[in-house]
Amino acid sequence: MKPSIPKGTRDFSSTEVTRRNHIFSIIKKAFELFGFQPIETPSFENSSTLMGKYGEEGDRLIFKILNSGDYLKKVDDTLLSAKESNKVTPKISEKALRYDLTVPFARYVVQHQNEITFPFKRYQIQPVWRADRPQKGRFREFYQCDADVVGSGSLWQEVEFVQLYDTVFSKLGLTGTTIKINNRKILSGIAEVIGAKDKLIDFTVALDKLDKIGKEGVVKEMLEKGITESAIEKVDPLFNFSGTNIDKLNALAEMLATSEEGTKGVEELRFVTDSITSLGLQSATLTLDVTLARGLNYYTGAIFEVAAPEGVKMGSIGGGGRYDDLTGIFGLKDVSGVGISFGLDRIYLVMEELGLFNDVSLPKPKVLFLNFNENEGLQKVKAIAELRSNGIKAELYPDVATSNNQQKKQWKYVDKRAIEYVVTDVEGEKFNIKNSNSGDQKLLTINEIINFID
Amino acid sequence: MKPSIPKGTRDFSSTEVTRRNHIFSIIKKAFELFGFQPIETPSFENSSTLMGKYGEEGDRLIFKILNSGDYLKKVDDTLLSAKESNKVTPKISEKALRYDLTVPFARYVVQHQNEITFPFKRYQIQPVWRADRPQKGRFREFYQCDADVVGSGSLWQEVEFVQLYDTVFSKLGLTGTTIKINNRKILSGIAEVIGAKDKLIDFTVALDKLDKIGKEGVVKEMLEKGITESAIEKVDPLFNFSGTNIDKLNALAEMLATSEEGTKGVEELRFVTDSITSLGLQSATLTLDVTLARGLNYYTGAIFEVAAPEGVKMGSIGGGGRYDDLTGIFGLKDVSGVGISFGLDRIYLVMEELGLFNDVSLPKPKVLFLNFNENEGLQKVKAIAELRSNGIKAELYPDVATSNNQQKKQWKYVDKRAIEYVVTDVEGEKFNIKNSNSGDQKLLTINEIINFID
Numbered sequence: 073m074k075p076s077i078p079k080g081t082r083d084f085s086s087t088e089v090t091r092r093n094h095i096f097s098i099i100k101k102a103f104e105l106f107g108f109q110p111i112e113t114p115s116f117e118n119s120s121t122l123m124g125k126y127g128e129e130g131d132r133l134i135f136k137i138l139n140s141g142d143y144l145k146k147v148d149d150t151l152l153s154a155k156e157s158n159k160v161t162p163k164i165s166e167k168a169l170r171y172d173l174t175v176p177f178a179r180y181v182v183q184h185q186n187e188i189t190f191p192f193k194r195y196q197i198q199p200v201w202r203a204d205r206p207q208k209g210r211f212r213e214f215y216q217c218d219a220d221v222v223g224s225g226s227l228w229q230e231v232e233f234v235q236l237y238d239t240v241f242s243k244l245g246l247t248g249t250t251i252k253i254n255n256r257k258i259l260s261g262i263a264e265v266i267g268a269k270d271k272l273i274d275f276t277v278a279l280d281k282l283d284k285i286g287k288e289g290v291v292k293e294m295l296e297k298g299i300t301e302s303a304i305e306k307v308d309p310l311f312n313f314s315g316t317n318i319d320k321l322n323a324l325a326e327m328l329a330t331s332e333e334g335t336k337g338v339e340e341l342r343f344v345t346d347s348i349t350s351l352g353l354q355s356a357t358l359t360l361d362v363t364l365a366r367g368l369n370y371y372t373g374a375i376f377e378v379a380a381p382e383g384v385k386m387g388s389i390g391g392g393g394r395y396d397d398l399t400g401i402f403g404l405k406d407v408s409g410v411g412i413s414f415g416l417d418r419i420y421l422v423m424e425e426l427g428l429f430n431d432v433s434l435p436k437p438k439v440l441f442l443n444f445n446e447n448e449g450l451q452k453v454k455a456i457a458e459l460r461s462n463g464i465k466a467e468l469y470p471d472v473a474t475s476n477n478q479q480k481k482q483w484k485y486v487d488k489r490a491i492e493y494v495v496t497d498v499e500g501e502k503f504n505i506k507n508s509n510s511g512d513q514k515l516l517t518i519n520e521i522i523n524f525i526d
Numbered sequence: 527m528k529p530s531i532p533k534g535t536r537d538f539s540s541t542e543v544t545r546r547n548h549i550f551s552i553i554k555k556a557f558e559l560f561g562f563q564p565i566e567t568p569s570f571e572n573s574s575t576l577m578g579k580y581g582e583e584g585d586r587l588i589f590k591i592l593n594s595g596d597y598l599k600k601v602d603d604t605l606l607s608a609k610e611s612n613k614v615t616p617k618i619s620e621k622a623l624r625y626d627l628t629v630p631f632a633r634y635v636v637q638h639q640n641e642i643t644f645p646f647k648r649y650q651i652q653p654v655w656r657a658d659r660p661q662k663g664r665f666r667e668f669y670q671c672d673a674d675v676v677g678s679g680s681l682w683q684e685v686e687f688v689q690l691y692d693t694v695f696s697k698l699g700l701t702g703t704t705i706k707i708n709n710r711k712i713l714s715g716i717a718e719v720i721g722a723k724d725k726l727i728d729f730t731v732a733l734d735k736l737d738k739i740g741k742e743g744v745v746k747e748m749l750e751k752g753i754t755e756s757a758i759e760k761v762d763p764l765f766n767f768s769g770t771n772i773d774k775l776n777a778l779a780e781m782l783a784t785s786e787e788g789t790k791g792v793e794e795l796r797f798v799t800d801s802i803t804s805l806g807l808q809s810a811t812l813t814l815d816v817t818l819a820r821g822l823n824y825y826t827g828a829i830f831e832v833a834a835p836e837g838v839k840m841g842s843i844g845g846g847g848r849y850d851d852l853t854g855i856f857g858l859k860d861v862s863g864v865g866i867s868f869g870l871d872r873i874y875l876v877m878e879e880l881g882l883f884n885d886v887s888l889p890k891p892k893v894l895f896l897n898f899n900e901n902e903g904l905q906k907v908k909a910i911a912e913l914r915s916n917g918i919k920a921e922l923y924p925d926v927a928t929s930n931n932q933q934k935k936q937w938k939y940v941d942k943r944a945i946e947y948v949v950t951d952v953e954g955e956k957f958n959i960k961n962s963n964s965g966d967q968k969l970l971t972i973n974e975i976i977n978f979i980d
Contacts, residue, residue, distance in 0.1 A: 074637070075857075078571065084567075106914070116667075191923075350908070453685065453805065460693075
């Protein structure tokens with residue numbers, strides 16, 4: 073019976089934890105530099121907080137926690153014997169694992185509204201759980217890294233999020249990312265112009281294939297989906313949608329001139345792109361992408377998505393947008409919010425592929441003291457304490473070697489963990505220290521060692 | 527309908543997260559300085575991994591996760607109609623939330639034994655969940671911070687753990703802690719001497735009351751529990767058990783001379799206490815406590831427990847010990863382990879009580895740029911980007927004030943968040959910056975600001 077873990081979950085080795093923490097740490101520092109404050113919420117929430125917030129599919133994917141004790145006792149017999157799981161669930165489960173960080177955040181804001189100073193810029197880095205079918209890059213337990221602002225409608229927030237993405241990815245060494253931006257109001261404008269709000273998804277899905285199947289193919293698909301020829305004509309500029317963000321915005325302004333909402337969307341996007349042009353970015357590119365229709369159900373303004381550097385095959389490594397009524401579901405109306413998320417697992421995979429972890433040092437001792445002679449133990453442990461109080465990672469091989477084989481085992485340990493310095497033995501007050509890479513050996517006092525290797 | 531969270535769980539505000547991270551960070555740094563490597567395991571494990579490992583009570587307190595989909599479909603009708611929750615649970619739940627970090631660690635070691643270099647020093651800082659009755663300092667979701675070594679029987683590990691406790695508590699400013707140490711072999715020796723292994727718990731529980739009820743009271747209780755008078759006489763030294771650790775060990779050596787195991791226990795303890803005397807501690811005291819019987823079922827050698835500084839009423843803030851067969855439950859025999867744990871929540875409460883968080887700075891902007899004039903927006907945002915790229919936390923109040931009231935709101939924001947510097951407005955290339963505490967105002971360029979406040 074070999075032990076195992078549930079599918080879709082992962083053990084993380086020291087190397088993996090260290091690399092993940094490297095990413096977390098850079099994201100966290102940037103969040104704080106930009107004025108976001110950390111909060112944390114419980115891993116499980118009352119089911120009533122989560123259920124019904126993510127659509128039917130979401131409800132299905134939420135992990136439910138069984139009530140404690142004799143949970144069946146009070147369940148109605150006929151309900152039970154009908155064996156309809158969906159109906160029994162609310163009777164035997166009152167809690168559920170967090171599905172994302174957004175709904176718990178909305179709950180937090182409403183519950184603590186009197187303690188919070190608005191506008192409230194919060195960040196949250198915690199795991200979430202989904203009973204999804206596991207596949208490459210998709211897990212049942214994974215981290216989300218979210219930054220949101222609630223209580224401000226200012227477009228400077230959108231500008232700041234673009235800068236934040238750029239800062240984080242630049243610091244990670246992940247240059248060449250593309251920050252795609254769109255605006256829900258532009259999509260609504262397009263829907264108005266094509267005269268069919270309900271066809272908007274069909275429309276963007278078809279438009280997104282322009283590169284692959286050409287204008288002819290896209291138009292054919294749109295017609296098949298019931299979008300009229302005259303409607304397609306009205307948005308003809310979208311089929312030759314290239315050039316700078318300014319070119320695109322000019323084309324959109326003209327195309328959406330008859331739509332008040334569409335025009336507003338163009339203005340908003342212009343503010344963000346113009347500001348970013350003035351401010352400059354370190355390594356990312358901001359690109360207007362009208363096919364970006366992510367989270368169409370809840371975003372009301374800007375929509376963001378980040379693509380990995382060209383050449384790396386990976387879905388989006390970040391995304392977000394503005395939502396005008398996040399906390400409304402919990403009874404606090406008219407609080408506008410905007411936020412972005414970093415996809416930790418995908419960022420990890422991209423960085424691995426690009427060799428960006430090479431400089432992340434693993435937690436291992438700088439100096440290992442071999443343990444070949446019981447009588448040297450205390451002197452070595454004293455030296456180790458001295459090194460540690462100077463911030464130098466040092467260790468004694470714990471078990472004393474009483475045979476050649478056991479000595480070999482200690483040398484193997486040095487090898488396997490690639491430890492840089494080895495103290496072999498003691499002569500008076502001095503220690504024989506050897507550089508594992510060069511083979512150089514020196515006889516030094518502990519203070520000399522501190523100066524030598526620091 | 528006011529939103530709420532499940533009982534026994536907590537939301538953490540920015541202040542709380544920051545203080546908790548302060549503790550985590552010091553523990554983590556010390557773990558790594560001492561050569562421990564981080565690992566992480568999934569939040570939920572297969573039920574078979576956890577069930578039966580913590581006794582009947584433990585099994586009851588494990589949070590079980592309901593299977594996804596139509597989980598009732600395959601459950602036997604008669605089993606269901608009998609409504610015996612205990613028997614139904616394994617049919618509708620295959621996963622459970624982690625109850626501690628020790629069993630998942632044992633599972634990890636066995637599962638990954640071919641990738642691990644032994645002796646393996648791992649640390650793990652993750653939440654665990656228990657369906658316990660919530661009370662002060664006891665939660666249903668809480669963090670454990672564990673460091674363990676597997677694959678070494680060396681007593682230097684015990685010595686190192688005492689140093690590790692001392693290092694962490696000293697760095698936290700939590701001086702005056704008492705590290706209590708005992709050894710399971712001494713307890714076995716006592717059991718041998720009193721001729722009743724099954725009475726050992728009764729014996730230590732009674733002995734522990736010596737301070738409160740005196741020798742007479744303790745002897746009375748022991749007799750009531752069926753420990754014979756002649757047995758009590760044999761361990762008479764324990765009733766005058768004071769003095770240094772050496773005094774106590776000498777008394778124990780004499781008392782347990784007839785017990786091989788007891789004598790071994792005395793030797794082991796002597797090694798640890800002698801070594802620590804030679805090495806010295808920064809702020810903690812190591813004290814031999816023969817009433818310490820923590821985790822008697824699984825510890826086989828050293829037993830540790832840490833008491834908060836005198837005057838603070840709080841249960842133990844850390845504990846651990848040596849267990850000779852941790853991984854045996856998963857089929858890997860003869861791997862000795864020893865480990866300690868830090869109780870984050872209690873450490874937090876003690877530090878709060880002692881005012882040790884006063885120097886922990888909260889994540890907030892160093893400079894807030896007021897937003898009273900739309901035309902100054904871009905210039906201010908440029909200045910903020912400059913500050914941030916110099917590592918200075920700066921922020922623009924996002925919404926432009928269009929009335930006196932809205933201006934007041936921005937000043938209130940400065941007040942509530944106690945922000946040190948405020949930039950009010952712009953004159954050419956210079957910024958009016960005000961120190962909130964002194965009221966001093968200066969007109970400076972952005973480079974002058976960087977030099978001024980850094």
